[in-house]
Amino acid sequence: MNDVLIDGNWLEGERGEFDVVDPATLAVVARVSDAGPADAVAAVDAAAAALPAWSATAPRARADLLMRTRELMLRDTEELAALIASENGKSLVDARGEVGYAAEFFRWFAEEAVRPHGDFGSSPAGGTRTVVTHHPVGVAALVTPWNFPAAMATRKIAPALAAGCTVVLKPAAETPLTALAVARLMHEAGIPSGVVNVVPGLDGPAIVKAWTDDPRVRKISFTGSTNVGRQLLRQASDRVMNTSMELGGNAPFVVTADADLDAAVDGAMIAKFRNGGQACTAANRFYVHADVAAEFTARLGARVEKLVVGPACEGSDIGPLISAKALANVTRLVESALVTGARVAHRAAPATAPGHFFTPVVLTGVTAESDVVREEIFAPVAPIVTWTSEAELLAQVNDTEFGLAAYVFAGDLGAALKLAERIEAGMVGINRGLVSDPSAPFGGFKQSGIGREGARAGLEEYTETQYFSVAW
Template structure:
């Protein structure tokens, strides 16, 4: 196991500007804490407006040269960074567990998943296609080329500190764009270590900038008011996404928004019960339920509902709660006390209103931010837990009778990111998959994200996609050149 103190002493603690770790102009710092204990892990530089302006000047200049760097060179740097991240899997995994809380095995999974975006887009860098055709009038050639959109601001969340960064950095660098990353204040260390890895892999100074801050609004608004910024990519809540979309209008910025979710998990009577329970555990309990793709509403056909509820209750009740870096922990801490308050408030309201509590439903005493794995049924209509994103280890089960009822209830939300269902009927699988109004649909699977597939939602869950062949297009402009024959 990676030694914690040795690891922390190797992580840059300054702002990452011009290929180096530097202090904030103000000299201010802020603490990063371990959610399992509440202890301070390290103090790191706190970016202000002056840092933003200096860093962006450097990024814009570096970006001009990066845009003309041969695609093969860009791809090879991304490939080198991929290999370096994999080589340091233990370091990245431990760092994520320390600052975010997820159990170590899941952090290792995120390292592999997050690194794969660097490998995928290292290969896409040399496959940026245009096309040429004869004008229908016969008076020349139509030439279409793709060019980097320009400087990018990426705002990343705390729940996947590595993968949500690489999913944006990979395509931006492959396309030829410089990128400024503002990581979440709870989990900046992973991104700072990644910046160091990129520098070691040969990325020119200034092409990747990391500005962690306790003044997120000031940093983002300063960058978005600069006419040289051409794109913002944001992963986070729908509420913050709305604010950023409004701000993006002044400079007519390209936007990619991966926002909130309210994922349904449908189980039909003909489903394999064991497979459905395993899928439910993966779709809900991975990352402690702190994921935008996490199943939020379990809608189970009444013929199988009692058996499904009993089996899932037993699985949750057996989970061991503790620090993510302890080998016997099945569920780590929630990221911070504020999030525990949110989860507890939703559960307490539902129980007070008459919901049946099958297991859990309490905070865990002691240091750190923990909440028990929880399962509720019979939640009365009107409770917030039925409509709000839980973002924690809480399962709510309700029943249905017909396919049409299940589909209607699944789609009865403003959100449209991830959805899941289990059935052994192929015709039903095809029909339901097409009927679900979501950007992602998992059929007999509880984990569906893949770097080679497009990831994005509809309705209030976002704009644009990340990953897949489509992901790099978000960082490219299309130019038409009219050539006279």
């Protein structure tokens, strides 16, 4: 197979091939070229060679190519959704939604590319003028996860290209097919050879180390676990690289006594069960006021019991977890919670397929100290903790090293905003179960990451600020 994209050429990987497995059926859906460090260096060769011409390309021309890529992605929505479902396992509804979301990053950053930004003014002492401008940071290394194989790639590629950078991309080994398909569409759109290079491979650490060791690579953007993010930050620190890290989460979902419970349950179904709970923004722990806990649990449980679990091709709502390791981890968390007093309040019907399925479940009687509350679940499990004191609630909500997303459902909007301001999270959904939007600055506090993706901030992550002090 020729699946390594370097300088517009599809090449074989230096290490042979590896299998891509459907986690719903455990069947091999493709064999992909297995790249290594030499391929990674060759990709940087191509990106570095393409950088001068691409960074000098007019912003309007870059924007037109990004818009064309969006059009091609939307044209191929069904093919891309089927590809995502086959390698990731998510439902076709979720996969189609991801394609639309992923394509939108090309439109947003096409629009941002043509909006001039800078500054001009006189110095306080007089006699000089300061002109502030921005340069593309250079060759950018992008490392993406498996849970959103299209959107996590486009959320990085689009702003990098809009800013005038060239890129080398390492997609997750579990889901390389979608990134490769998007790269082919970018080639069809007319993006020049060498501007986007894709290096799939099983040995991600070796590939990425080749990039962090290469002085031509000036930027690394990573989405994944906090543990891996820490390792990459240590590597990047040796060269003082420009870094963006979108890392783990442990999102609280707060329901107050005066909340609209219909809206709260609708929001919970999105925040918790979208992509089978395998999202860094997924609601991880539910804090429901004691006055409405029984009713909220009953309503949420009734919805959960109706979820259909199985392969995407069968029209399921909930697909499999990505791997046997992920399945073992959530099984451990739930069993540990049950041993310490939690109980299964509601559960969906189990899947009959052989894949890595975990049946969606609602847990009650969960303590704030339980591992299922303190660790990122990444599965369709909704643990409910009750509360009465807002001060105690905030102490529990903020008692974590993570601070990516949170959700607040309350009848009094002013009270909801005041509560949200005291939650240590970079994004808070207020009376809605979705926070991601290309026009919003996606990112977290504390050990959930560094930098922002989306909005104007997402473009600025791929630029360096320069100013001229001009004698006047």
